[in-house]
Amino acid sequence: MLHCSACAATFVAAGVLAGPVAAQGRTEANAATAAAPRRIVVLGDSLSAEYGLARGSGWVALLDQRLQAQKLPAEVVNASISGDTTSGGRSRLPALLKQHRPTHLIIELGGNDALRGLPLKMTRENLKAMVQAGKEAGAKVLLVGMQIPPNMGASYARDFEGSFKTVAQEEKVPLQPFLLAGVADRPDMAEWFQGDRIHPLAKAHPVMLDNVWKVLRPML
Numbered sequence: 001m002l003h004c005s006a007c008a009a010t011f012v013a014a015g016v017l018a019g020p021v022a023a024q025g026r027t028e029a030n031a032a033t034a035a036a037p038r039r040i041v042v043l044g045d046s047l048s049a050e051y052g053l054a055r056g057s058g059w060v061a062l063l064d065q066r067l068q069a070q071k072l073p074a075e076v077v078n079a080s081i082s083g084d085t086t087s088g089g090r091s092r093l094p095a096l097l098k099q100h101r102p103t104h105l106i107i108e109l110g111g112n113d114a115l116r117g118l119p120l121k122m123t124r125e126n127l128k129a130m131v132q133a134g135k136e137a138g139a140k141v142l143l144v145g146m147q148i149p150p151n152m153g154a155s156y157a158r159d160f161e162g163s164f165k166t167v168a169q170e171e172k173v174p175l176q177p178f179l180l181a182g183v184a185d186r187p188d189m190a191e192w193f194q195g196d197r198i199h200p201l202a203k204a205h206p207v208m209l210d211n212v213w214k215v216l217r218p219m220l
Contacts, residue, residue, distance in 0.1 A: 037073040038220060041100050041139075043089050043130070044080035044108030047179060047208075051082045052194050057202040059209040063216075066209065072220060077102070085112045086126035093130050097137040104219060105134035106212070108144040108179060114160050117152055124163045131171045140219050143168050144212060145177045147184070176215045182207045 042048050042060050050058035064076040079096050081088070089109045097105075107130050113123045127143065134141040145164035150157045161178075168175035178184075183192050183204045190197070192204045200208065 037075060038103045039075045039077065039100055040104040040106065041077045041079055041096055041102040042106045042108065043093060043096065044078075044106070044144075045084045045112055046080075046082035046199060047111065048078065048080035048108050049082045051199050053202050053205070057205060059205040059212065062205060062209045063212070066213065074220070080108070083112060084109060085116070085118070086110055086123050086130070087113075090126045090130050090133075093133055097133060097139070101137070102134075102139045104142065104216070105137075105139040106142045106144060106216070107131065107134070108146075110160070110164065111146045111148070114146070114148045114152065114156075117156075120156070120159050120163055123160070124167055127163065127167045128171060131167060131173055135171070135173070141171075141173045142212070142216055142219060143171075143173055143175050144179050145175055147178050147180070174215050174219060176212050179208055179211060180204075181211050 040063070042063075044060075048058065048060050050056075050061070055061070060076060060078045060080065064074075067074045067076065077096075077100050079092070079100075081092075084092075086109045089107070096102075107127065109130075110123055110127065113120075113126075131141050131143060143164055145161065147161045148157050152160075164175060164177070180200065183189065183200055186192060193200055
């Protein structure tokens with residue numbers, strides 16, 4: 001092997017020059033990534049579909065407004081359907097992923113499974129399948145949890161709540177534990193819900209957005 005002090009000096013000089021260029025390239029790439037528009041798909045039920053509300057007052061619409069206010073380039077696609085279950089969401093998701101190619105997927109489903117007393121094993125399997133499909137499509141997935149009153153039995157309610165945590169842990173995705181935190185657990189909760197005592201009033205949706213935002217913002 002030839003050894004030449006001049007050659008070594010040349011290599012060192014090249015390295016010194018390449019360092020700033022490479023660093024600049026990384027900075028530009030990071031800036032481009034940060035500025036790249038996000039596409040957020042929300043796959044949910046009536047809690048996300050503005051059931052009983054004026055258009056534009058639900059938490060998903062408020063999310064779109066917050067992103068614009070904070071100058072975070074993003075497109076929000078609300079793919080929520082009132083009455084949808086995890087089975088329905090699972091069947092709809094492949095077409096949504098193909099059509100919208102989201103960078104982020106928010107899954108807010110499961111409440112209607114519980115209202116119908118569906119097997120929790122099926123709910124967990126559906127949630128897990130949706131999370132996996134989102135990740136395989138290249139999306140960052142946020143799972144939104146739900147809680148229910150003990151009408152179906154305390155054990156069912158406890159296991160239902162735990163299902164979201166189980167799936168999130170197994171799939172290593174962020175979890176918002178309870179969409180209605182700060183609403184359904186208020187002393188005056190009756191004043192925050194529509195007449196059916198299931199669907200929140202418009203004034204509750206900023207609270208719901210804040211619950212989701214705490215987990216979603218670091219993902220953006």
